[in-house]
Amino acid sequence: xxxxxxxxxxxxxxxxxxxxxxxxxxxxxxxxxxxxxxxxxxxxxxxxxxxxxxxxxxxxxxxxxxxxxxxxxxxxxxxxxxxxxxxxxxxxxxxxxxxxxxxxxxxxxxxxxxxxxxxxxxxxxxxxxxxxxxxxxxxxxxxxxxxxxxxxxxxxxxxxxxxxxxxxxxxxxxxxxx
Amino acid sequence: xxxxxxxxxxxxxxxxxxxxxxxxxxxxxxxxxxxxxxxxxxxxxxxxxxxxxxxxxxxxxxxxxxxxxxxxxxxxxxxxxxxxxxxxxxxxxxxxxxxxxxxxxxxxxxxxxxxxxxxxxxxxxxxxxxxxxxxxxxxxxxxxxxxxxxxxxxxxxxxxxxxxxxxxxxxxxxxxxxxxxxxxxxxxxxxxxxxxxxxxxxxxxxxxxxxxxxxxxxxxxxxxxxxxxxxxxxxxxxxxxxxxxxxxxxxxxxxxxxxxxxxxxxxxxxxxxxxxxxxxxxxxxxxxxxxxxxxxxxxxxxxxxxxxxxxxxxxxxxxxxxxxxxxxxxxxxxxxxxxxxxxxxxxxxxxxxxxxxxxxxxxxxxxxxxxxxxxxxxxxxxxxxxxxxxxxxxxxxxxxxxxxxxxxxxxxxxxxxxxxxxxxxxxxxxxxxxxxxxxxxxxxxxxxxxxxxxxxxxxxxxxxxxxxxxxxxxxxxxxxxxxxxxxxxxxxxxxxxxxxxxxxxxxxxxxxxxxxxxxxxxxxxxxxxxxxxxxxxxxxxxxxxxxxxxxxxxxxx
Numbered sequence: 001x002x003x004x005x006x007x008x009x010x011x012x013x014x015x016x017x018x019x020x021x022x023x024x025x026x027x028x029x030x031x032x033x034x035x036x037x038x039x040x041x042x043x044x045x046x047x048x049x050x051x052x053x054x055x056x057x058x059x060x061x062x063x064x065x066x067x068x069x070x071x072x073x074x075x076x077x078x079x080x081x082x083x084x085x086x087x088x089x090x091x092x093x094x095x096x097x098x099x100x101x102x103x104x105x106x107x108x109x110x111x112x113x114x115x116x117x118x119x120x121x122x123x124x125x126x127x128x129x130x131x132x133x134x135x136x137x138x139x140x141x142x143x144x145x146x147x148x149x150x151x152x153x154x155x156x157x158x159x160x161x162x163x164x165x166x167x168x169x170x171x172x173x174x175x176x177x178x
Numbered sequence: 179x180x181x182x183x184x185x186x187x188x189x190x191x192x193x194x195x196x197x198x199x200x201x202x203x204x205x206x207x208x209x210x211x212x213x214x215x216x217x218x219x220x221x222x223x224x225x226x227x228x229x230x231x232x233x234x235x236x237x238x239x240x241x242x243x244x245x246x247x248x249x250x251x252x253x254x255x256x257x258x259x260x261x262x263x264x265x266x267x268x269x270x271x272x273x274x275x276x277x278x279x280x281x282x283x284x285x286x287x288x289x290x291x292x293x294x295x296x297x298x299x300x301x302x303x304x305x306x307x308x309x310x311x312x313x314x315x316x317x318x319x320x321x322x323x324x325x326x327x328x329x330x331x332x333x334x335x336x337x338x339x340x341x342x343x344x345x346x347x348x349x350x351x352x353x354x355x356x357x358x359x360x361x362x363x364x365x366x367x368x369x370x371x372x373x374x375x376x377x378x379x380x381x382x383x384x385x386x387x388x389x390x391x392x393x394x395x396x397x398x399x400x401x402x403x404x405x406x407x408x409x410x411x412x413x414x415x416x417x418x419x420x421x422x423x424x425x426x427x428x429x430x431x432x433x434x435x436x437x438x439x440x441x442x443x444x445x446x447x448x449x450x451x452x453x454x455x456x457x458x459x460x461x462x463x464x465x466x467x468x469x470x471x472x473x474x475x476x477x478x479x480x481x482x483x484x485x486x487x488x489x490x491x492x493x494x495x496x497x498x499x500x501x502x503x504x505x506x507x508x509x510x511x512x513x514x515x516x517x518x519x520x521x522x523x524x525x526x527x528x529x530x531x532x533x534x535x536x537x538x539x540x541x542x543x544x545x546x547x548x549x550x551x552x553x554x555x556x557x558x559x560x561x562x563x564x565x566x567x568x569x570x571x572x573x574x575x576x577x578x579x580x581x582x583x584x585x586x587x588x589x590x591x592x593x594x595x596x597x598x599x600x601x602x603x604x605x606x607x608x609x610x611x612x613x614x615x616x617x618x619x620x621x622x623x624x625x626x627x628x629x630x631x632x633x634x635x636x637x638x639x640x641x642x643x644x645x646x647x648x649x650x651x652x653x654x655x656x657x658x659x660x661x662x663x664x665x666x667x668x669x670x671x672x673x674x675x676x677x678x679x680x681x682x683x684x685x686x687x688x689x690x691x692x693x694x695x696x697x698x699x700x701x702x703x704x705x706x707x708x709x710x711x712x713x714x715x716x717x718x719x720x721x722x723x724x725x726x727x728x729x730x731x732x733x734x735x
Contacts, residue, residue, distance in 0.1 A: 011211050148208045
């Protein structure tokens, strides 16, 4: 079973520190001062409406719709998570439409390739979603910075532990009835 | 605060009144969440559906400007439904009968029109508060930034007194502060009527003690409040203004009036870390070190002294605040000099009985020492009034009641909306410290936002994210609409740190008679759409660039 990040709306205070930490974690230069407001594309996004405050991000679905619809096999399941291979992404946005959580964000990047006479501008597409900060030694940065501990990594073991506790409670409740 | 911030987690009921912890103090918001997780009932009294209101057991969405009526109605229910702690009232308080006589007529039913709250909801809140074995009240600027502020604070304290919610862990009153170390400035005598340690300048014995220690004659008269300065400069009794660590040209109410006051001064000295708009108007600027460039002691809202160390070496020619004060003093003929901050701190301890035992050593290792800490073997005080002895002349808690007063400037046909100024989580105070951070700019940038209910947007013909004009009888600024279902109708909200969308151009300098804090939370405004949005976007950018270049030029000297 895949691991994923869960956000608890009862604890979230809408500060968006997670969004900033996410962007910095995916920068080449991981310093705050390197952050460029023009290319700010966090992989989790805060939703704040009349009823709820909570960041929304990839659930690392077992039967991932994004992976199933990708025409170029850029999205695969590996290491208990859903990964996007940016080299294979062609920017068709089908994954963004397929995702039931709106957690896939396709962005474009302009890059100069080649040099001198042969330099040319090229537009590259990137399908961005939560990658659990696999490149980061300390793990998911949103989880680390959240001031109210509203974010946590849910592993299969954690899911089983919660279910076991619930079964225990259900059994006790059943005993109370009899 | 009567209790340590960490005690919030120990309480069984939290009454959060006019305080948005999520935007003002995320750390306190976390404690509120933990209190909830520990089973505390949470009641939020706020016109907006703030984050704490969203997760509260009960949210009382009162009308702006009705605080006193709500507090009196809560007191009325506690008394008439006999939910009070009569034993506590009899033994440890005074003035209850007089208090009772005033709140008698404030039944929740009779003030429904003023408060906008259903009587039954107010009754339920009072019952929840009284039922808790220990309850805490937290309030913020939603109480203190009104023309009737001190009265409401006394009213809230009365709720705690009549239910016996003082003198024990997790029970009391928490006025969280507006800015970091506001508590410290009060503790250190930056109020016009006290020396460090809350010793009155009018108290002969206290004054003689300071005179003897410092070897100078001291004035027995109280000083001026910042909101007095306009009149004082006009009648010639105040001619110089030394400002440090503050940006009144951004944060005072009615900025046009404040600028006149600054211009009328013969001498304005500003001591700051950046070229603020106040500094730009100064005759003399003293560049000072920032928090990372010096060491010292902060007081947090819960009376906790915390030491902090220097982390970065300041640029050459920049001095710490205390060194600048010593040099100023020497230049004026008084030989003030210290070797280091410890020497200053030890002098404070010597002169202030409340802080006598809070040594540097005790604060070692990021420890917080809460005053009163009278002796070196005293651990500090987590909650005040143990044994139900209060810091009044008689040692008893005082009930003081007041009638509700309406805010000063009510909306009318010309200015149909109420403006209330608020905070946002990404920017700190006047933003001189956070405005240059690219991450925070990304989350919110000039000209800032005006939060408006979607139905009001429709009514005034403006759309989300559009630029609009907002004007009051005192000024006019441009800002961006944030259509927001969490705010109430007929009221708009702006945060006060923006340079272009500066809401304090609009606010009114109507002050509380005791605290002299202006009514930042209530004035009448109108909102007008702008047809040519492209022009408006360009106007904001041009104005912002011009202002930045003016400050940059001033900084070059």
